[in-house]
Amino acid sequence: MQQTFYKYQGTGNDFVMIDNRQQTFNKKDTKHIAFLCDRRFGIGADGLILLENHPDLDFKMVYYNADGNESTMCGNGGRCLVAFANYLGVIKDKAVFEAIDGLHHATIENDIVKLQMLDVDAIEKHENYVFLNTGSPHHVQFEDFINDFDIKTKGAEIRYGEPYNEAGTNVNFVKKISNDTFRVRTYERGVEDETLSCGTGVTAVAIAMHVLKETNENCITLKVEGGELKVSFDVQDGSYKNVWLMGPANFVYKGTI
Numbered sequence: 630m631q632q633t634f635y636k637y638q639g640t641g642n643d644f645v646m647i648d649n650r651q652q653t654f655n656k657k658d659t660k661h662i663a664f665l666c667d668r669r670f671g672i673g674a675d676g677l678i679l680l681e682n683h684p685d686l687d688f689k690m691v692y693y694n695a696d697g698n699e700s701t702m703c704g705n706g707g708r709c710l711v712a713f714a715n716y717l718g719v720i721k722d723k724a725v726f727e728a729i730d731g732l733h734h735a736t737i738e739n740d741i742v743k744l745q746m747l748d749v750d751a752i753e754k755h756e757n758y759v760f761l762n763t764g765s766p767h768h769v770q771f772e773d774f775i776n777d778f779d780i781k782t783k784g785a786e787i788r789y790g791e792p793y794n795e796a797g798t799n800v801n802f803v804k805k806i807s808n809d810t811f812r813v814r815t816y817e818r819g820v821e822d823e824t825l826s827c828g829t830g831v832t833a834v835a836i837a838m839h840v841l842k843e844t845n846e847n848c849i850t851l852k853v854e855g856g857e858l859k860v861s862f863d864v865q866d867g868s869y870k871n872v873w874l875m876g877p878a879n880f881v882y883k884g885t886i
């Protein structure tokens with residue numbers, strides 16, 4: 630049976646999107662999800678996202694990494710899903726939806742989507758990295774040669790190494806540009822490669838830079854391979870609240886298989 634698929638991207642982090650309000654998609658078929666995300670044999674994407682009905686909220690988000698496994702929160706995917714819901718007429722210029730990490734508020738104006746992220750208060754400062762969870766787990770460390778290093782090898786070593794092991798983490802490499810601007814490159818768990826942008830990743834970087842006092846601003850610009858994102862937050866007694874991830878989310882195509 631033919632199925633309609635959409636493709637969206639947010640600063641180069643790209644997703645197959647499916648309107649699953651009729652619950653027709655087989656969520657258990659990991660191989661099929663991996664096929665749809667395969668950049669040679671399938672549509673090609675970093676992940677696959679289902680838009681589903683919710684009894685009380687505008688919609689529900691279900692996220693799968695390119696390996697076909699359901700995973701934790703995807704910030705760029707959440708932003709793209711708001712754009713997709715707007716395109717379908719499910720929402721107008723604001724949304725409240727449920728994702729695996731809880732409830733999210735969002736607004737959309739033209740192609741800019743602002744997504745409220747989790748509050749963050751458990752931040753681990755280690756000798757040469759910071760670890761925190763912004764809806765997905767993130768390891769954050771500085772990299773002086775950020776434009777020219779083997780991110781796939783170095784990222785995989787950290788992602789599969791102690792203390793993360795098989796469950797893993799996403800790995801973000803950072804270089805400071807100015808007091809409120811940082812360059813970020815991310816190795817993503819479940820893609821097992823660099824992605825051009827990672828929403829929960831840049832959120833983790835922005836918070837980590839504030840924790841390390843690399844910035845005294847609360848609205849940070851993150852320059853990623855696929856463009857530019859902003860993260861803003863309020864800080865209260867070491868807790869980061871009212872955290873917002875902001876940037877473009879764009880329709881790419883609609884097709885059937």
Ligand SMILES: N[C@H](CCC[C@H](N)C(=O)O)C(=O)O
Nearest residue numbers: 700703704705765827828829
């Ligand atoms: N690969 C991540 C989920 C997607 C995160 C990323 N695409 C984002 O925009 O937050 C993980 O398994 O933890």
